[in-house]
Amino acid sequence: MRNRFPSSRPAGQRATISDVAAAAGVSKATVSKFLGGNKNYYIASETRERIAKAIEDLQFAPNAIAQGLSNRRTDTIGVIVASITNPFYPELIAGVEEALGGSEYTLLLGSTDEQPAKEAALVRSMLQRRVDGLIMAAVTMDDAEVSRLVDTDVDVVLASRGLDTTLADTVVIDNLTGARQAVEHLLGHGHRRIAHLAGPADVVPFRYRIEGYREAMADAGLDGDERLVASGNPAEAMTALLTLPDPPTAVFVANDRMAIEVLEFCAGRGIEVPQELAVVGFDNVWVGRLSGVGLTSVDSKARAVGRKAAEVLAGRIRARHADTVQLPAPPERTVLQPELVIRRSCGCVAGEKDDDAPDRSFF
Amino acid sequence: MRNRFPSSRPAGQRATISDVAAAAGVSKATVSKFLGGNKNYYIASETRERIAKAIEDLQFAPNAIAQGLSNRRTDTIGVIVASITNPFYPELIAGVEEALGGSEYTLLLGSTDEQPAKEAALVRSMLQRRVDGLIMAAVTMDDAEVSRLVDTDVDVVLASRGLDTTLADTVVIDNLTGARQAVEHLLGHGHRRIAHLAGPADVVPFRYRIEGYREAMADAGLDGDERLVASGNPAEAMTALLTLPDPPTAVFVANDRMAIEVLEFCAGRGIEVPQELAVVGFDNVWVGRLSGVGLTSVDSKARAVGRKAAEVLAGRIRARHADTVQLPAPPERTVLQPELVIRRSCGCVAGEKDDDAPDRSFF
DNA sequence: CTGAAAGCGCTAACAA
DNA sequence: TTGTTAGCGCTTTCAG
Numbered sequence: 232m233r234n235r236f237p238s239s240r241p242a243g244q245r246a247t248i249s250d251v252a253a254a255a256g257v258s259k260a261t262v263s264k265f266l267g268g269n270k271n272y273y274i275a276s277e278t279r280e281r282i283a284k285a286i287e288d289l290q291f292a293p294n295a296i297a298q299g300l301s302n303r304r305t306d307t308i309g310v311i312v313a314s315i316t317n318p319f320y321p322e323l324i325a326g327v328e329e330a331l332g333g334s335e336y337t338l339l340l341g342s343t344d345e346q347p348a349k350e351a352a353l354v355r356s357m358l359q360r361r362v363d364g365l366i367m368a369a370v371t372m373d374d375a376e377v378s379r380l381v382d383t384d385v386d387v388v389l390a391s392r393g394l395d396t397t398l399a400d401t402v403v404i405d406n407l408t409g410a411r412q413a414v415e416h417l418l419g420h421g422h423r424r425i426a427h428l429a430g431p432a433d434v435v436p437f438r439y440r441i442e443g444y445r446e447a448m449a450d451a452g453l454d455g456d457e458r459l460v461a462s463g464n465p466a467e468a469m470t471a472l473l474t475l476p477d478p479p480t481a482v483f484v485a486n487d488r489m490a491i492e493v494l495e496f497c498a499g500r501g502i503e504v505p506q507e508l509a510v511v512g513f514d515n516v517w518v519g520r521l522s523g524v525g526l527t528s529v530d531s532k533a534r535a536v537g538r539k540a541a542e543v544l545a546g547r548i549r550a551r552h553a554d555t556v557q558l559p560a561p562p563e564r565t566v567l568q569p570e571l572v573i574r575r576s577c578g579c580v581a582g583e584k585d586d587d588a589p590d591r592s593f594f
Numbered sequence: 595m596r597n598r599f600p601s602s603r604p605a606g607q608r609a610t611i612s613d614v615a616a617a618a619g620v621s622k623a624t625v626s627k628f629l630g631g632n633k634n635y636y637i638a639s640e641t642r643e644r645i646a647k648a649i650e651d652l653q654f655a656p657n658a659i660a661q662g663l664s665n666r667r668t669d670t671i672g673v674i675v676a677s678i679t680n681p682f683y684p685e686l687i688a689g690v691e692e693a694l695g696g697s698e699y700t701l702l703l704g705s706t707d708e709q710p711a712k713e714a715a716l717v718r719s720m721l722q723r724r725v726d727g728l729i730m731a732a733v734t735m736d737d738a739e740v741s742r743l744v745d746t747d748v749d750v751v752l753a754s755r756g757l758d759t760t761l762a763d764t765v766v767i768d769n770l771t772g773a774r775q776a777v778e779h780l781l782g783h784g785h786r787r788i789a790h791l792a793g794p795a796d797v798v799p800f801r802y803r804i805e806g807y808r809e810a811m812a813d814a815g816l817d818g819d820e821r822l823v824a825s826g827n828p829a830e831a832m833t834a835l836l837t838l839p840d841p842p843t844a845v846f847v848a849n850d851r852m853a854i855e856v857l858e859f860c861a862g863r864g865i866e867v868p869q870e871l872a873v874v875g876f877d878n879v880w881v882g883r884l885s886g887v888g889l890t891s892v893d894s895k896a897r898a899v900g901r902k903a904a905e906v907l908a909g910r911i912r913a914r915h916a917d918t919v920q921l922p923a924p925p926e927r928t929v930l931q932p933e934l935v936i937r938r939s940c941g942c943v944a945g946e947k948d949d950d951a952p953d954r955s956f957f
Numbered sequence: 958c959t960g961a962a963a964g965c966g967c968t969a970a971c972a973a
Numbered sequence: 974t975t976g977t978t979a980g981c982g983c984t985t986t987c988a989g
Contacts, residue, residue: 244747247966258976263968273974295722296662297966305659307702307723315684315691316880316957325679328705336981337719339670340703342691356700359658360670386606480710491884491956498885516680521854522861523886594679610982626984636958660982663965671966 246289254285268292297362305551306335311350312529313369313392317488318516319533323368323391326537329366332544345431347371358383364544366390367441368537371433374398377466381513386547390540391531394435400547402442402540402565406436409529409569410443410483413511416527417481417488418451420578423429423511425453426472426479428489429462440485441535465492473502480508481577487516487528494526494576515572517593525575532567539565609652618650627655632663662724662896669698669917671907672720674713674753676732677763678705680851681879681957682896686731686754689900697728697908708794710734721809723745727907729753731900732794737761749910753903754894756927757798763910765903765928769799772804773846776874779934780844780892783941785872788816789835789842791852803848803876828855836865844872844940850879850891857889857939868941878935880956888938895930902928 234555248266252259257278264272265282285291299305320342327338339362341353349370357365358561364386372380374396380387381399395399417425427444430437441460448454458475461468465484472479484490490512497504506509512519512528519526543563550559573579604672611629615622620641627892628645662668672787673690675683683705690701704716713732718824720728727749735743737739743750744762780788790807793800804823808822811817821838824831828847836949837843847853853875860867867873875882875891908928936942 248968249966259967260969261975264975267968275974278974292718292722294663294724295719296659296668296724297981298968300657300663301660301966301968301981305723310969314957316681316688318679318681318684318957321678321681324703325705328678335719337723339704340687340701342688344985355655356658356698359655359670360700361659488957495885495956518881518884521881521884521887522858523888524884525886540777565981572769593858594677594681594851611984621982623960623962623985624958627959630984638958641958657982660965661984663981664985665968666965803976941977 240420243293246291248293250289250572251282251291254289255281257282272310275508286545290291293524304548305361307339307360307362308541308548309339309353309355309360309362309365311341311343311357311365311367313342313343313345317520319403319487319514319531320368322517322533323537326534326539327541327594329534330538330541331545335402336545337439340426343371345371354380356539358385361385364388366537366540366544368392368540370435372396382453386544388540388544388547388552391533391536392434397562397564400563401544402536402543402567403436404531404536404569406439406531406569407443409513409531409571410440411447412569412571413483413513413527413529414444414447416577417509417511418447418453420481420509422479422481422482423451423453424459424477424479424481426459426461426482428465428468428482428484428493428499428533429460430485430489431462437485444483451482465489466496469493469496470545471522474507479508481505481511484510484512486511486520487514487526490528490576491518491524494524502540510576510580511571512576515570517574519574520593527574527577527579528572529573530570532569535567608657608859609654611654611656613652614645614648614654617652618644620645653676662831666724667726667911668724670700670702670723670725671715671729672702672704672723672725672902674694674704674706674716674720674728674730674732676708677708678703682850682877682894683731683883685880685896686900688905689897689902690729690904691900692897693901693904696909699908706732708732708734717743721748724748726911727751727901729903729907731755731903733757733798749907749914751903751907751910754896754899755797755799760925760927763906763926765899765930766799766908767894767899767930767932769802769894769932770806770809772876772894772934773803774810775934776846776876776892777807777810779936779940780846780872780874781810781816783844785842785844785870786814786816787822787840787842787844788846789822791828791831791835791845791847791856791889792823793848793852800848807846828852829859832856832859836871842871844874847873847875850875850877850882850889853889853891854881855885857887867939871940873939874934875939878933882937883956884933890937890940890942891935893935895931895932898930902930 232356248259248262254263262282339357343350366388367389370389370392377396377400390399393403407412429441461472484493493510502508512526519528521523611622611625615625625645627637706713729751731753733752733755740759741761752764753765756766792804824835847856856873864870875889878891878893882891
């Protein structure tokens with residue numbers, strides 16, 4: 232195997248710009264200009280060739296760390312999600328990657344496992360690593376913390392879990408409307424006792440989903456029974472709900488993760504879904520599409536949210552690095568519309584309205 | 595809100611070690627020693643306090659990029675997976691994070707979408723970013739490419755997709771045995787016409803799964819019918835298989851992603867699983883556990899593989915950075931044993947042997 | 958115990 | 974068109 236490092240440095244050590252300069256008989260500056268590509272530096276085509284050859288010979292690739300230090304930008308963006316194993320987030324990440332497609336950005340990833348301490352540590356770590364921007368798809372921080380974050384020199388966009396804040400760019404879906412749609416659909420099926428299995432109240436979207444539930448119930452003149460709002464471990468919550476004197480005939484669950492557990496709970500107890508209990512989830516994770524699952528759910532557009540978040544962030548970064556110095560534009564808030572996807576678990580006839588592309592593969 | 599940057603630099607600019615040094619009335623070198631923590635530098639406790647105060651006042655956090663340049667290590671490890679939306683990989687990533695738990699490592703993530711070109715680009719990008727190590731859970735490279743990669747100064751471990759190579763540390767499961775178990779189980783159910791839906795042949799594990807299938811069939815004196823080995827789009831492949839003159843009564847599918855599509859295909863065609871067609875998958879992705887799915891599958895231990903890969907890698911990095919210079923140990927190959935997890939789709943009675951912890955949440 | 962100085966690999970004025 | 978020089982922010986000898 233021929234030695235790929237003909238320079239004087241020991242094997243396994245990568246060539247530097249100085250090696251290239253020496254090999255090409257030019258200065259580092261010239262090589263650097265050659266690398267810069269974009270800026271219209273003038274450099275003799277003959278020199279250009281010599282440099283290209285040296286680079287090729289030495290298998291040189293610029294050290295991005297050194298470039299980062301000098302350029303004050305790393306072409307890296309951080310993505311912090313709540314739970315990498317919840318299929319909602321890989322989908323969101325895929326959206327981010329999609330949007331960043333051709334660009335030179337690389338993703339620094341972190342999963343908080345829903346732990347605020349881990350979230351804080353990840354933010355710190357990414358800031359120290361000088362990411363150019365940060366997409367937060369896990370936010371348990373309060374406004375003060377967000378504002379401190381926004382005060383730094385990295386651009387931040389809050390995705391999906393976004394707070395109410397107007398401090399930072401935000402990409403969310405309309406959780407309130409989504410929740411209303413779900414509950415209204417259940418009302419349309421004739422249900423009157425509709426429960427809500429809520430998510431942790433320290434996560435903003437869950438608060439809106441509760442509110443949407445309450446509004447829809449109130450509009451139907453069915454509000455007031457707080458016993459119908461449960462939370463915590465799905466199995467336990469369902470047990471409590473179903474042993475109520477006047478148990479619910481339907482439940483709107485705050486996300487699909489929990490909704491699937493409700494389905495499993497019912498399967499385990501021999502409770503027929505949707506006959507004995509109708510179930511509607513939230514997120515429309517791909518699993519719900521499986522014919523053996525058939526979960527009706529509000530699509531929270533994970534991929535689109537990720538894509539949009541990345542676009543907004545890229546725009547910010549571009550603006551920041553633009554030559555023309557100007558005040559940053561005020562935070563931008565994008566609200567995507569969710570969409571109720573109807574399947575079996577709500578009581579609709581199978582296939583009635585399920586318009587999923589049947590040939591699309593699952594993952 | 596009080597200004598968090600009392601130094602002279604403009605808001606939004608982070609304090610540097612020089613700012614701290616100035617504020618504490620010491621030199622950068624001393625501050626750096628203070629930061630180093632571990633090495634037993636002697637520094638007066640009074641100075642120590644002044645520095646600590648300055649750091650606190652200035653909200654100083656060292657620039658990891660600059661540290662990286664100086665230290666020649668970034669405390670970052672790259673993870674390249676084949677497809678972030680295939681639940682197998684988030685699980686593997688979770689294993690990596692688990693193992694890296696307390697340490698200061700951060701993950702640089704990339705998903706290749708099974709495209710060799712993207713894989714190459716990601717490797718390049720991560721190398722340029724000077725990751726300390728690389729976990730490749732997507733390898734379509736050949737030995738030559740791997741060897742070139744191993745020749746660099748980053749430690750590489752091949753996880754799950756590992757080649758046959760002995761050039762790099764590898765953590766895999768015993769795919770051949772796993773496949774044999776699957777097929778033997780089907781044989782035990784009395785099946786004689788067992789098909790195999792194979793994965794892309796350029797991915798090593800899939801080749802072993804085919805081989806395991808062939809061996810098991812041969813051992814049962816059932817080899818020879820190559821028409822039973824299909825590949826490509828699951829729906830099309832199944833259609834072809836089922837229109838054979840002597841169609842299979844069971845199919846061993848190379849991974850759960852495809853197995854699930856087979857299940858959907860059957861549901862769509864009204865083909866009863868397992869009565870008309872028994873199905874066994876590979877990976878034991880959590881989805882298969884759902885009561886509405888019940889997919890019998892060979893567990894490929896994604897989490898354990900991720901964990902082990904991270905441990906091996908961390909060990910390598912530690913060794914490389916150790917003061918005592920020594921020849922690197924030869925590549926280490928870890929082979930984890932897969933495990934057949936039995937559910938409905940193979941023909942076993944539901945619940946018969948499904949020993950999943952029933953209360954474990956899904957994701 | 959502390960500091961001066963050199964250097965990690967690259968970029969960006971500014972000269973030449 | 975090319976080279977010189979001075980950093981980017983931190984670490985690490987090596988002298989005090």
